[in-house]
Each structure stands twice: as structure tokens, then as C-alpha cells.
Amino acid sequence: MKFLDRAKIYVKAGDGGNGSASFRREKYIEFGGPNGGDGGRGGDVVFVAVPNVNTLIDYRYKTKFLAQRGQNGMGKMRTGASGETLVLPVPTGTVILSENEEIEYADLSQDGMEYRAARGGNGGWGNLHFKSPTNRAPKQANDGLPGEERTVVLRLKLIADIGLVGFPNAGKSTLLSAVTAARPKIANYPFTTLNPQLGVMYAHDREFVLVDLPGLIEGAHTGVGLGDQFLGHAERTKMILHVIDGTEPDWAARYAAIRHEMDSYGGDLISKPELVVINKIDAIGADELSEKMATFKKSFGRKKKPEILTISAAGRQGIETLISEIEKKFLGLENDTKQTGGA
Numbered sequence: 001m002k003f004l005d006r007a008k009i010y011v012k013a014g015d016g017g018n019g020s021a022s023f024r025r026e027k028y029i030e031f032g033g034p035n036g037g038d039g040g041r042g043g044d045v046v047f048v049a050v051p052n053v054n055t056l057i058d059y060r061y062k063t064k065f066l067a068q069r070g071q072n073g074m075g076k077m078r079t080g081a082s083g084e085t086l087v088l089p090v091p092t093g094t095v096i097l098s099e100n101e102e103i104e105y106a107d108l109s110q111d112g113m114e115y116r117a118a119r120g121g122n123g124g125w126g127n128l129h130f131k132s133p134t135n136r137a138p139k140q141a142n143d144g145l146p147g148e149e150r151t152v153v154l155r156l157k158l159i160a161d162i163g164l165v166g167f168p169n170a171g172k173s174t175l176l177s178a179v180t181a182a183r184p185k186i187a188n189y190p191f192t193t194l195n196p197q198l199g200v201m202y203a204h205d206r207e208f209v210l211v212d213l214p215g216l217i218e219g220a221h222t223g224v225g226l227g228d229q230f231l232g233h234a235e236r237t238k239m240i241l242h243v244i245d246g247t248e249p250d251w252a253a254r255y256a257a258i259r260h261e262m263d264s265y266g267g268d269l270i271s272k273p274e275l276v277v278i279n280k281i282d283a284i285g286a287d288e289l290s291e292k293m294a295t296f297k298k299s300f301g302r303k304k305k306p307e308i309l310t311i312s313a314a315g316r317q318g319i320e321t322l323i324s325e326i327e328k329k330f331l332g333l334e335n336d337t338k339q340t341g342g343a
Helices: 172-179 251-265 286-298 319-342
Strands: 006-012 045-050 064-066 086-091 094-098 104-108 114-118 149-156 162-165 197-203 206-212 239-245 274-279 307-310
Touching: 006 114, 045 094, 045 104, 064 086, 086 149, 104 114, 114 149, 162 172, 172 197, 172 206, 172 239, 172 274, 172 319, 197 319, 206 319, 239 251, 239 319, 251 286, 274 319, 286 307, 307 319
Parallel strands: 006 064, 045 086, 162 206, 162 239, 239 274, 274 307
Antiparallel strands: 006 149, 045 114, 094 104, 094 149, 197 206
């Protein structure tokens, strides 16, 4: 299944049915009078968040969705049937925006959440409503009201516990395959990963969902490279795993560049708990590793240093330690949440 995290579609609710202008015509009833029924209400258009789906591909080729129209009213005071509600399933984590993306209508961040994007039109009145002492045989009836219509943008923000960020070729995909059963494409050239990849990591009796975000570069928050479209997937994560290629000459510059993009993008990414992972340590000597680590730590000055781990995803060095540290980090986050909630 192809991945798609953005789609623009047109939705229209059903129009209301027209009222009926009919009269009783039974034999032997001299003054039958009006008996026109009302028109049925048009169907709504409703988005529903569903689990186990992580793409908007269903809305790539079909972009126009119309709800059912209400039936017209009928004689003998029969009201027309209402149109059926058109239910459009979307992945949990989908944000529904206005056409210009300036207004957020709904954020379907939990399974089962619903949003009515367009309301069906009311049915028209039959001529029975217009009967009065001075107008005993009204021939007028109302037309049904049109249903609401609008163009909306669907934007998917994947829901995961941990987001993997870093420059292209830092080894994020290799790390994902080392700690989960996911099998992303791995190659020795930049931008191997073109779409976010999800994987589930197991630690003792717990499981964590990881999302590997395509490699970021400087200016990503403005759309450079693969752009800011994938930074949005990190918004819903609880923790950031910042992967740095250990063979790079300047770790501090790489780290600062990605942090700058996250800060410029917004969405509170910069304040999320973070683990820095120096990857590919099997490709450098022990002395060089020690020297680079000292320089990297020194670059923070008096600022609070993030927790730093060294691994080789390809050689599976330090993987167990990394999984253990992730578990500890989440345990600390949960304890903080409980204390905050108790206060």
C-alpha cells in the first residue's frame, strides 16, 4: 500500500427533498383537503478516525464525495426518507483543515472520533403546513434546502511513541530494522527513505511504536529537500531519537542543524524528551570516538546536555542498552504524568 499523508477533497451533503403539494382524492369525500408530506432531510458527510490504517491513499484518485439526497414528500402525509449519512474513514491522527489550510476544523487524534464536515439540507414543507382558515386548498410547497459543501484538506500526522530524526544516511532505517520487525529500504545513498516508516519495538512486557522520518536537511522547515511535510509526524510522538552518523567530522554542527529545523517548525518539537544516538561507531577507532565525544559534549557549554548513547545499528552493538534506556525514559515520563495529574 502506498503512503500518502495529504489529500484535498470536495465533500457535499445531500440536498433536502421537496415537499409535496397533493390533495385527498378518496371517493365519496367531498372536501378532501391538502395532504402533502414533507421532504426528507439530506445525508450528512462525516469523517471517522479508524485504527490500523496509516495512509490517505483512498483519497488520492477519488476526490469528490456526495451524500445521498433526501426523498421528496408524497401524498397521504407521507414524509420522504432521509438521505443516508456518508461516512468517510480516515486514519487516526488525521487533521481536517480548510482549503487554504489556515483553519483547523478537527483533529481526529483518537480511534472512533468523528467530525461532521457537511450538514444535509432540511426537507421542504408539504402543502399541509400552509392550510389555514382562509387558505383551505394551498397549492404551494417548499423545495428542500441545499446541503452544505466545502473543500477540505486532510493531513495525516502519524501517531507513534518515538520519532527518529537526523540527516540522510545517518542510519535511521538500519536502526529501525534492528529494534523492530520493520524492513525499510536500506542503501548507501541519501534519501533512501522517501516515506515515514513505522515499526513496533518490544521491551519486556511493553511495546513502543517508532516512526522513521525521512532524512532532514537544513531549511526543511521551509520545504527544502523533502520539506516540512514529515516534521508534522513528529508532533504526536512522546520522545525524539536523534540519530547522528558517527563518521561525520562535526557532530555538534549536525545536531544543531536538526534542532534548528525542529525549533523553526514549531509544534513543540524542541521541548520533547530526547535521546541522542551516535551511530556507526564500528566504522571509527576508539581514540577518534573518544575525541569526538569529548568535543561534542564540550559544544553544549553550560547548557543541559542530552543523554548520549553510542551504537552500531548494522553491527547490533549497543542495541540492548538503547532499548533499556528508552524503556527507562518512558517510565520516567509516565511517573511525571501521574504526579502532574495528581497535583
